[in-house]
Amino acid sequence: MSIVRRIAxxxxxxMRRSRVALVSLLILLALSIVAALTSIAHRDASDELRARFQxxxxxxxxxxxxxxxxxxxxxxxxxxRPLPPLAAxxxxxxxxxxNTIFLEGHRQNSANFGDVRQSxxxxxxxxxxxxxxxxxxxxxxxxxxxxxxxxxEREQGTLRVLAAHGVxxxxxxxxxxxxxxxxxxIMLAPAAxxxxxLVAAGGAPILPxxxxxxxxxxxxxxxxxxxxxxxxxxxxxxxxxxALLGLWTLTTILLPRIAPDIxxxxxxxxxxxxxxxxxQRDVRATGDSHNxxxxxxxxxxxxxxxxxxxxxxxxxxxxxxxxQAMVSEELTSSMFDRYAERQFAQQRQQGNTxxxxxLLSPAIAMRDxxxxxxxxxxxxHRRFLTQAEAYRFGIVQQLNQLQAEALTxxxxxxxNTDPEAAQRVRIDxxxxxxxxxxxxxxxxxxxxxxxxxxxxxxxLAWLLAMVAAFRIAARRLGRAL
Amino acid sequence: xxxxxxxxxxxxxxxxxxxxxxxxLAVASSAVVAGVAEVSRxxxxxERIQPQQAEDExxxxxxxxxxxxxGSAAYYTFHATWDEPSPLAFAAxxxxxxxxxxxxxxxxxxxxxxxxxxxxxxxxxxxxxxxWAFVLIYLAPxxxxxxxxxxxxxxxxxxxxxxxxxxxxxxxxxxxRRVAWRVGLTYLALSTPFAIGxxxxxxxxxxxxxxxxxxxxxxxxxxxxxxxxxxLKFGSVTNAASLAATWLxxxxxxxxxxxxxxxxxxxxRQGVELTLAQRExxxxxxxxxxxxxxxxxFQVHPEWRDTPPVGLGFHYKWYYAxxxxxxxxxxEQTTAYRxxxxxxxxxxxxxxxxLPAVGVxxxxxxxxxxxLAAQMAYQDRIRAFHDRLRTFYYPYVFNDVTFTMDDxxxxxxxxxxxxxxxx
Numbered sequence: 025m026s027i028v029r030r031i032a033x034x035x036x037x038x039m040r041r042s043r044v045a046l047v048s049l050l051i052l053l054a055l056s057i058v059a060a061l062t063s064i065a066h067r068d069a070s071d072e073l074r075a076r077f078q079x080x081x082x083x084x085x086x087x088x089x090x091x092x093x094x095x096x097x098x099x100x101x102x103x104x105r106p107l108p109p110l111a112a113x114x115x116x117x118x119x120x121x122x123n124t125i126f127l128e129g130h131r132q133n134s135a136n137f138g139d140v141r142q143s144x145x146x147x148x149x150x151x152x153x154x155x156x157x158x159x160x161x162x163x164x165x166x167x168x169x170x171x172x173x174x175x176x177e178r179e180q181g182t183l184r185v186l187a188a189h190g191v192x193x194x195x196x197x198x199x200x201x202x203x204x205x206x207x208x209x210i211m212l213a214p215a216a217x218x219x220x221x222l223v224a225a226g227g228a229p230i231l232p233x234x235x236x237x238x239x240x241x242x243x244x245x246x247x248x249x250x251x252x253x254x255x256x257x258x259x260x261x262x263x264x265x266x267a268l269l270g271l272w273t274l275t276t277i278l279l280p281r282i283a284p285d286i287x288x289x290x291x292x293x294x295x296x297x298x299x300x301x302x303x304q305r306d307v308r309a310t311g312d313s314h315n316x317x318x319x320x321x322x323x324x325x326x327x328x329x330x331x332x333x334x335x336x337x338x339x340x341x342x343x344x345x346x347x348q349a350m351v352s353e354e355l356t357s358s359m360f361d362r363y364a365e366r367q368f369a370q371q372r373q374q375g376n377t378x379x380x381x382x383l384l385s386p387a388i389a390m391r392d393x394x395x396x397x398x399x400x401x402x403x404x405h406r407r408f409l410t411q412a413e414a415y416r417f418g419i420v421q422q423l424n425q426l427q428a429e430a431l432t433x434x435x436x437x438x439x440n441t442d443p444e445a446a447q448r449v450r451i452d453x454x455x456x457x458x459x460x461x462x463x464x465x466x467x468x469x470x471x472x473x474x475x476x477x478x479x480x481x482x483x484l485a486w487l488l489a490m491v492a493a494f495r496i497a498a499r500r501l502g503r504a505l
Numbered sequence: 506x507x508x509x510x511x512x513x514x515x516x517x518x519x520x521x522x523x524x525x526x527x528x529x530l531a532v533a534s535s536a537v538v539a540g541v542a543e544v545s546r547x548x549x550x551x552e553r554i555q556p557q558q559a560e561d562e563x564x565x566x567x568x569x570x571x572x573x574x575x576g577s578a579a580y581y582t583f584h585a586t587w588d589e590p591s592p593l594a595f596a597a598x599x600x601x602x603x604x605x606x607x608x609x610x611x612x613x614x615x616x617x618x619x620x621x622x623x624x625x626x627x628x629x630x631x632x633x634x635x636x637w638a639f640v641l642i643y644l645a646p647x648x649x650x651x652x653x654x655x656x657x658x659x660x661x662x663x664x665x666x667x668x669x670x671x672x673x674x675x676x677x678x679x680x681x682r683r684v685a686w687r688v689g690l691t692y693l694a695l696s697t698p699f700a701i702g703x704x705x706x707x708x709x710x711x712x713x714x715x716x717x718x719x720x721x722x723x724x725x726x727x728x729x730x731x732x733x734x735x736x737l738k739f740g741s742v743t744n745a746a747s748l749a750a751t752w753l754x755x756x757x758x759x760x761x762x763x764x765x766x767x768x769x770x771x772x773x774r775q776g777v778e779l780t781l782a783q784r785e786x787x788x789x790x791x792x793x794x795x796x797x798x799x800x801x802x803f804q805v806h807p808e809w810r811d812t813p814p815v816g817l818g819f820h821y822k823w824y825y826a827x828x829x830x831x832x833x834x835x836x837e838q839t840t841a842y843r844x845x846x847x848x849x850x851x852x853x854x855x856x857x858x859x860l861p862a863v864g865v866x867x868x869x870x871x872x873x874x875x876x877l878a879a880q881m882a883y884q885d886r887i888r889a890f891h892d893r894l895r896t897f898y899y900p901y902v903f904n905d906v907t908f909t910m911d912d913x914x915x916x917x918x919x920x921x922x923x924x925x926x927x928x
Contacts, residue, residue: 084785095791102780144877151765152765168749265742265745270651296605296624312568395628443817
């Protein structure tokens, strides 16, 4: 093995003398450091801002004066999605998805104020994050440094000299790959440091962080092997460079844009407007609260009357209006869930279609697994939406129940004509304290790793394929010498 | 002429020339096809929502007209708005995938409605769309680099340089012919699919020419850059590597750094702040004495001052008054938010003067009306439409006029202009 090490050491000495290699590596390192520092600062600032807004919304909710509970249903609540610690490494879709939702009765609002809608088109050039540097820029720098690995030796005739000294083709390729691997390891270093910092000081979970690091190492390794393999196929350095640039462009720039377009065209999502209309239509079809003779609500009333053994809603021991509000909220909320599930399923299908292109492009697989392990993938946002909807339903029903139990039916009916009843329906604000605060449950380590698994498998498959290609190239080179 | 054709033949005989040109043509064509398909899908969506919206309005009308309560009509009726893609949107899809181009509003306070988002797949939006602008900005320079990096160094390395120099009358015009074919054919491969797409979408000629002009400038920029690097007399390999590195810095690294700088320098948290503040204002309305709210409202809308006073209980005129006062109360923050977004856009344009990729990106998307400015223009039209909605319902609500089926038909429609109204 020492011959491999000697070749690698010799190569590294040459790289240190080569200005192109040195400059491009230094630029990449500088970018990595800038990306890591700004990403960490941005994640901390965003998370803190969201926490502050959340605290403000909580204080405001609890500080509301005595009110009719239904007023509080419409006053509603704001919830904010916290940013996971690893978002400092890969913010994923965070800037595309809104991070706050206004929750109120009978309606499901969208998550708003995503950064991309608030940014100019610059945001579509890609954000400079540690993940972006490693996924997109690092392979290109490996290409710049390594394209001549074998091709140049061949061009200059040194390949035959080496062979004449009894160096095997496999040792030659191995040495070249080892040298380029050292470069890749240097590229990975700032990311590894950032990751260590996030785990030590930022509370990032250790297993997903290690998985991320290992995956990026595999990703860079497969590029190292690809660069050396391609370099061995060409008789001159120029052709090798052009081929590698083409390969990089195809897999890292072109396919990642084409894949989602195909996924979207194959399975277009309905607009929010259409979904709103469809939900309203389905709600009306099941039970129309505006129709006094609606069978759904008539059945419900009959059931309540029978349960309490009275003939008229006015004789119930509870406020019927509150009960009706509850059953109506249950109906609309079940529709929200049904349509959300449908939309999520469709989005997952789109995601799977796009990920299938990971078979053609390791960058696609890498991006997918990186977001999933960092907890910043779309699934994380869906988790937030689902939890926010469950929370919305919970607090609305809690307030509706207050309306049913803390108010009398007679007061509730006459609150617009009788000033005393209007006072009595405004219940004590201490009730608002009883409403729980929203606490977001982020993905567990197991959930993150499961979500990252398909991408991880693809990257490993790529690595194996590159190892195989590398061995074939070595045999081929051996025969040619 | 013959000498030009001779150069063309020489060029096309090169191993990389024809495949690269065909690749450029294929990629540009598929981008145009994808863009046209996406734009017609957006047109279809706008078409498709009309009957659904009409059905929804009819269902609201059916139960509201039982009582004829105008307040309920305004409360329950959502009005559709939409933003048709421009004829050139196919070439630069821009922000239309992350911002809604169809949105419903009602006569309630607007600030709680206008920031609503669309149900889009953020993961597929993340890498950006595959459109003609992308092909031009990212891929065209790489194709040009592939064709131009060895123009002179290739001849030198093949040992033909001395022969060429001795044979041709003017070396300068020889290189000019060679560069002209390479750049011209690349430009042709890029612009022909675009021109066909523009013809299909019936885009106005002046804007098509402007886009073609921008594309020509951008292609020329990269061609000149390649020639300048060639003057340094490096080998082909160093030429290719340094040009590709320049491409990387100009199209990926510097725009990324610029975005970091702009977003850090101009925070736009006013968006969240104003929605939080607006909710407080609106809901405080329930607890304030009704007369106070009405007096505030009459300051803005004195024409309703002499209508019958609000009684003891709930009345919609008071409800719509405090809804509107909620918007009025955050007007300053709305302006600040908007100013923040415009400042971000403005700085991007300024950076566009320095970075060609950003400049062309800004220019193409302005022409295609798919940028942040277009998104804000749509919001302005929604604001104007919302004003029309409010003022349509006010006479019914403030004068207690029964709302009939005919009145539903009279409600303002999006796209239908009344005098002095931009929507």
